[in-house]
Amino acid sequence: MVGLVAFQGGKIEICGHDAVSDYRAARACIGLSPQEFNFDRYLSIREILTYNAGYFGIPSKEAARRADELLERFDLTDKGKQSYMQLSGGMKRRLGLARALIHRPRVLILDEPSAGIDVELRLALWEELRELNRQGLTIFLTTHYIEEAQQLCSRIGIIDQGKLVALDRTETLVSKKDQSIIAVDLDRPVSEMPKELSAFQSDWKPGESSLRFPSCDPHDVCTILDAFTVAGYRLRSIDIERKSLQDIFLELIGKKSEEREC
Numbered sequence: 636m637v638g639l640v641a642f643q644g645g646k647i648e649i650c651g652h653d654a655v656s657d658y659r660a661a662r663a664c665i666g667l668s669p670q671e672f673n674f675d676r677y678l679s680i681r682e683i684l685t686y687n688a689g690y691f692g693i694p695s696k697e698a699a700r701r702a703d704e705l706l707e708r709f710d711l712t713d714k715g716k717q718s719y720m721q722l723s724g725g726m727k728r729r730l731g732l733a734r735a736l737i738h739r740p741r742v743l744i745l746d747e748p749s750a751g752i753d754v755e756l757r758l759a760l761w762e763e764l765r766e767l768n769r770q771g772l773t774i775f776l777t778t779h780y781i782e783e784a785q786q787l788c789s790r791i792g793i794i795d796q797g798k799l800v801a802l803d804r805t806e807t808l809v810s811k812k813d814q815s816i817i818a819v820d821l822d823r824p825v826s827e828m829p830k831e832l833s834a835f836q837s838d839w840k841p842g843e844s845s846l847r848f849p850s851c852d853p854h855d856v857c858t859i860l861d862a863f864t865v866a867g868y869r870l871r872s873i874d875i876e877r878k879s880l881q882d883i884f885l886e887l888i889g890k891k892s893e894e895r896e897c
Contacts, residue, residue, distance in 0.1 A: 636744065637667050663691055664785055666735035672727050674719040680730060681706065681715035684737050691738035698737070705733040707764075725756035732763070743767065744775045749783060761787060779882040791880070793886050809880060810850055816876045817848045822869040829862040849882070858892040 636647055636654055641854075647654035647733055652661035681702050688698035704713045709729040714722060719730060728748060735743055747765070749757040764787055778784055784791055791808055793801040795810050803807060821844045828839060832848075835855070839846040848859060853875060860870060 637665055642664070663738065664741045666738065666740035666743045668728075668731040668735040668745050668748060670750055672719070672731065674727075674730070674734075676718060676720060678718075678720055679716050680711060680722070683719065683730065687734050688737045693738060698839055701737055701739075702733075705736060709733050710721060725752040728752055728756075734759075736767075740772075740863070742773045742775065746777050747779065747803070748776065749778070749780065757783075763780060768889065781879075781884055785880040793884055793887055800887050801883075805880070807830050809883065815851050816882070817851045817853075817859060818874040819848075819859065819863070819870060820845045820872040822871055823861060825868070829866045831862040831865075835859070 636649060638654070645740070647661075648663040649661040650663065654661045668762045674688070678686060684705060685695070685698040686701035688701060689695070691700070703712070703715075706715050709732065711726060711729060711733070714726065719727060722730065728751075732745075732748070735745075738772050743826060745764075749760055761783070764774060764776075770870065774787075778789060788805055790803065791801070791827070792799055824842045825839065825846065826841055828837070834849050837846055837848050840849070848855070852860075855875065856875060863870065
């Protein structure tokens with residue numbers, strides 16, 4: 636989308652502009668914040684922003700005004716004259732986001748935006764991204780943090796081995812797997828699974844007293860309890876959890892891995 640690598644087939648349009656034949660207009664619509672820091676070490680933090688604005692034809696006075704606004708927004712004003720090498724990891728992330736926004740793009744691409752920052756800064760960054768999205772900015776986010784995707788994204792795509800294996804709205808993706816995980820803890824180890832539960836998926840191993848049934852309808856709890864009661868077991872605890880996006884991700888990736896092995 637931003638021209639860093641050549642694509643092998645198909646066509647990319649950004650805000651109505653072809654990414655190849657109308658590259659300048661397409662690129663002007665995009666702000667990119669990469670995972671790796673690639674700032675010019677010979678520029679101050681403020682200059683990093685103003686120079687980047689110049690690449691998009693923004694006059695120097697306007698670039699300076701926008702740079703000051705972004706430095707204030709991301710709490711970097713007092714660092715404006717310093718080298719980026721003097722910043723903490725979280726500050727560098729904020730600088731990367733400010734640089735991506737200096738030309739006021741319509742699309743923002745973030746590659747692992749919360750990698751390497753602590754929990755407090757991550758939550759602050761999430762709120763900033765939510766506010767940008769509320770203001771009308773379209774955000775593409777790549778992340779290995781499943782919770783981050785579920786918290787921030789209205790649509791989620793899951794990629795495995797370079798192939799898109801799922802793409803849908805977040806709530807739809809989760810509801811497609813509208814099943815629960817039933818976890819039971821029994822009074823003694825289970826030597827043999829009751830035959831009534833032979834059709835149920837389970838992570839049980841002989842000799843364990845705690846069992847999880849990962850693909851269940853909530854109503855299946857009665858069947859599971861009845862089967863263990865008839866077999867002479869007493870229940871110590873039971874927990875019913877709705878499947879999370881992480882569970883769905885692991886299911887999809889696991890199935891694709893099995894298919895590749897076959």
